[in-house]
Amino acid sequence: MEDIYETINELLDKKEKFVLATVFKKSRSVSREEITKMVIKKDLSIIGTIGGGIFEATAMKLSSKVFENGAYIIKKCSLTSERAEKLEAACGGDIKLLLEYVDYNDSKMVEMYKNVQKLKRRGDNFVIVTRIPEEGKSIKGIDKWVCSESSLYGEEDDKVQCVIRKIREEFKNITIQYIDLDEGHYLIEPVLNSKTLYIIGAGHVSQKIAEVTKILDFKTIVIDDRKEFANRERFKDVEEVKVVPSFENMLKYVNVDNNSYIVIVTRGHAYDKEVLGQMLKTDAKYIGMIGSKAKREFVYNCLLDEGYTVEDLKRVHSPIGITIFAQTPEEIAISIVAELIKVERESFNQKNKVEAMII
Structure with a gap:
């Protein structure tokens, strides 16, 4: 989507x-x-x-x-x-x-949405503030502001400053609001760049990945077919833990879009091929599969036999993670999360390089 x-x-x-x-x-x-x-x-x-x-x-x-x-x-x-x-x-x-x-x-409206696009692509959290004029009027670009933690885009306006101060005071916890102040009516829309990480498999490595992603603004969802592994006792800080009847029909249980990240770490890698084939049918921003090069080649050959293409498989990060010679679950988790950050940031940085060359 x-x-x-x-x-x-x-x-x-x-x-x-x-x-x-x-x-x-x-x-x-x-x-x-x-x-x-x-x-x-x-x-x-x-x-x-x-x-x-x-x-x-x-x-x-x-x-x-x-x-x-x-x-x-x-x-x-x-x-x-x-x-x-x-x-x-x-x-x-x-x-x-x-x-x-x-x-x-409306040049100010166009400028506002260009700033929104820039912040979205960069992966920043921000809030759109819209001043609601009296009934029967149009909402113009001069009635809109974009506020990140460090920047404010929009027309200079003393009246909106108190709204911005309130937003900055509780930036991480801000929710959508329609507020009525002496300064006017305002719609507050947080855009918290809901990067969704689906960790498919709830083993020890998954636990460590979730511990790191909770501080990086990833909405983390853990999925497994074993209640004894996929539960709140083991994953206290993730947004959701899902127990599925099997790894078949995974797309019934996940809502994958182009801001989704998939980490495939099923037990003993037994279901990695099955899950990977389904995830390749989505437009996920990142698909990573744990395992050795030999295991990767076996899975890839099976998928090629099933009709997937070499271009499909080029989307997969496997072996998963940045090369840091990781061995422990903690180290493996760090290498995987580092790769998630790299993928998140590199498309924006590459675009900036191209634009700089054109200029």
């Missing part, structure tokens, strides 16, 4: 105007998270999803009005239990939507 901010910048580069729908509040079991965004184009085609047909149909209908006059709309959308049942949904829920007009002619 392409990052929504990359999509926004692509459309702005193409000089397309569109409506951006943002879920900024939800209740009950709505499937999409707060901050989820969807682009609605002039022809009412959409990019992304905000959690189902009713919500998306409402957003598309309202977008016609936004296209017409440029004014933002805030709308509460509800899906009652009765309607959910008719739609074969699990249960009801409601969301609050912000629909705003994004115009490529």
